Amino acid sequence: MPEPLLAIDGLTKTFHVAKSASGNTRLKALDGISLTVGRGETLGLVGESGCGKSTLARTLMMLETPDKGTVTFEGTNPFGLRGKELLNWRRRVQMVFQDPFASLNARMNAGDIIAEPWATHRSLYPTSKEREARVRELLHMVGLRPSDARKSPQEFSGGQRQRIGIARALALNPDVIILDEPVSALDLSVQAQVLNLLNELQKELGVSYIFISHDLTVVRHVADRVAVMYLGRIIETGATDEVFDHPRHPYTAALMSASPKLDVSGTQRDRIVLRGELPSPLDPPSGCRFRTRCWKAQDICAEVSPEPQVLAAPDGTRHLAECHFPLDSIKGLTGVTAAVASAS
Amino acid sequence: MKTAAEQAPVKRSRAAEAPAASSEAKAHDVVLQVRDLAVDIRTHRGTVRAVNSVGFEARAGETLALLGESGCGKSMTAKALAGIMDPVCDLADGQIVLNGTDLAALSAKERLKFAGPGLGIVFQDALTALNPVYTVGTQLGEAFRIHRGLNARQARAEAIDLMKRVGIPEPESRVNSYPHQFSGGMRQRILIAMAVALNPRLLIADEPTTALDVTVQAQIMQLLRTLREEGQMAVILITHDLAVVAEEADSVAVMYAGNVVESGPVSEVFADPRHPYTKGLLESVPVHLERGAQLKSIPGSPPELHDIPAGCVYQSRCPLVQDICRAERPALRPVTSPVNDADAGTATANVPSGGPSRPARTAACHFSEEITNA
Numbered sequence: 001m002p003e004p005l006l007a008i009d010g011l012t013k014t015f016h017v018a019k020s021a022s023g024n025t026r027l028k029a030l031d032g033i034s035l036t037v038g039r040g041e042t043l044g045l046v047g048e049s050g051c052g053k054s055t056l057a058r059t060l061m062m063l064e065t066p067d068k069g070t071v072t073f074e075g076t077n078p079f080g081l082r083g084k085e086l087l088n089w090r091r092r093v094q095m096v097f098q099d100p101f102a103s104l105n106a107r108m109n110a111g112d113i114i115a116e117p118w119a120t121h122r123s124l125y126p127t128s129k130e131r132e133a134r135v136r137e138l139l140h141m142v143g144l145r146p147s148d149a150r151k152s153p154q155e156f157s158g159g160q161r162q163r164i165g166i167a168r169a170l171a172l173n174p175d176v177i178i179l180d181e182p183v184s185a186l187d188l189s190v191q192a193q194v195l196n197l198l199n200e201l202q203k204e205l206g207v208s209y210i211f212i213s214h215d216l217t218v219v220r221h222v223a224d225r226v227a228v229m230y231l232g233r234i235i236e237t238g239a240t241d242e243v244f245d246h247p248r249h250p251y252t253a254a255l256m257s258a259s260p261k262l263d264v265s266g267t268q269r270d271r272i273v274l275r276g277e278l279p280s281p282l283d284p285p286s287g288c289r290f291r292t293r294c295w296k297a298q299d300i301c302a303e304v305s306p307e308p309q310v311l312a313a314p315d316g317t318r319h320l321a322e323c324h325f326p327l328d329s330i331k332g333l334t335g336v337t338a339a340v341a342s343a344s
Numbered sequence: 345m346k347t348a349a350e351q352a353p354v355k356r357s358r359a360a361e362a363p364a365a366s367s368e369a370k371a372h373d374v375v376l377q378v379r380d381l382a383v384d385i386r387t388h389r390g391t392v393r394a395v396n397s398v399g400f401e402a403r404a405g406e407t408l409a410l411l412g413e414s415g416c417g418k419s420m421t422a423k424a425l426a427g428i429m430d431p432v433c434d435l436a437d438g439q440i441v442l443n444g445t446d447l448a449a450l451s452a453k454e455r456l457k458f459a460g461p462g463l464g465i466v467f468q469d470a471l472t473a474l475n476p477v478y479t480v481g482t483q484l485g486e487a488f489r490i491h492r493g494l495n496a497r498q499a500r501a502e503a504i505d506l507m508k509r510v511g512i513p514e515p516e517s518r519v520n521s522y523p524h525q526f527s528g529g530m531r532q533r534i535l536i537a538m539a540v541a542l543n544p545r546l547l548i549a550d551e552p553t554t555a556l557d558v559t560v561q562a563q564i565m566q567l568l569r570t571l572r573e574e575g576q577m578a579v580i581l582i583t584h585d586l587a588v589v590a591e592e593a594d595s596v597a598v599m600y601a602g603n604v605v606e607s608g609p610v611s612e613v614f615a616d617p618r619h620p621y622t623k624g625l626l627e628s629v630p631v632h633l634e635r636g637a638q639l640k641s642i643p644g645s646p647p648e649l650h651d652i653p654a655g656c657v658y659q660s661r662c663p664l665v666q667d668i669c670r671a672e673r674p675a676l677r678p679v680t681s682p683v684n685d686a687d688a689g690t691a692t693a694n695v696p697s698g699g700p701s702r703p704a705r706t707a708a709c710h711f712s713e714e715i716t717n718a
Binding site for chain 2: 049189190191199214218221262263277
């Protein structure tokens, strides 16, 4: 395996909050996250609200300081950098936000929005001529017209605004772009346009994506590998097809099963409908965090927190799951639904 | 916001004689018939038509999906049905026949009395739809106090029963809690409970799970199915999610720029779309594709409401556009479906044989016969 571009190891982030029902004031948003992202690769990050996806994104953007754990980017730890080196690191990791209506300054025109990162990173395009040319080039890359540079965000549709957000992220020629739900605010027909654009840009520029989304259909389409988060932990990770076709953690299986499918062949699909809702991250269950909603939970699940297990994947890719009783990979989802049905 | 019943104050004593809504309907009976519905919005740029000659039927025990992208008029249609439009909107035309009575012809007061118990609506965002300063018990009991004339204690007992029905744990103690003390999924359950409190014949669910996580969405959809079966309600599900339509609905009306452009049984419409917009939507979903393969997308974006072209509403994005499309707006007309003809026996899975006729397949396209579906 080639050296990953970005490696995260044991990342932990605790927030101090007002007292919860149980008197707990520590919210462990990230609890020992380990991940790698290769060059030119797309890592899909899925999980429900409150699972820590956004905190992870913010930590990678250095907007939060982790309590423990390391981030290694091409062999260096960005949290140890200062001054120019830090500035250069920031240039290399950029972000596209979910809401294209909130993430663009309504008082600036599109060209200024795209050029704004260069106000900090002056050396990149020092003359105004270069900057103007580069703005035109970026607009072209994301499928907008050069004349659009003078329009303000209100004059664009949602899909066009998201293109501007992408152009702004590309302005600093980053190596990694964190895409936080980049298409979930867009209509379906426009969503396809933006996904196509992201795909073309990746092929052209070799940039890595961390693609955060709750939409499993979209993640399956874009991601090379996928990591599933639950209450601050990554409970399963592996090659996308492997995780989608042979989920080994019960939560992943439930998540896949709960997500509606566009299939009108009339075949009745068995569904795992989980009991209850996500526990509060302030008072996570002891041991395995999923045990309160898991149909396979045993006594050991309450006592011992499962370690990530390397599981045999038929295609030889690395597949990890944090579960004392991982699911049988051969049976796939059909076997699981039968087991759930007999348990409930 | 409350259920449609509770939008305006009404004197308790009179409303108590509201017609019983729980008269049993047989499965697949037409509960609601909408014809030529038109809604205008008064804006500072002039009056625009947000919903234009929309028609459909909802049947007892079945789910009709109104499918479309933002701004297509699906929520506006729901609000028009429920009689809770914004003050700048006018019902310009059309009939809304619920259980044989045309709601559009009723006065506001009559409508409240009739539609209150007969029609329930669930909104997308449960936190803004619930009143933060009243306990959920008070809000759940409101329908019983207004329409059934129950006193506070009786209404509270009904509220607890309702909470049990929609699967809220420990209803006896939670009845005194406020909306913010519940999770998103539980709030949505409370909203659903309010909508079904008086056993309506028709339940309108406007994007009921869009704000929820997928595992909770599955729970809420299961609850809606159960309630639909129990009460033989007709459900109108408003959504932009094709997969939700495929899983939950029996029939679908696809809306674009205020118009229904295609309708029919979901299994047939999705297997063999007869309108280029439906086809384009279905192809925009990334399924069964090589990773990273080019997705088919619909170029451009929907027209602005004040700028709807003469002729077909979809002309600016349509791959099949011809001169006639720019000159003449195609009417919604019956189309034949090869799927339907080929295996008419199996395609009727949703309606048992011997039942009333299935919803017809219609499409509003000059060239609907020429659409090829691989």
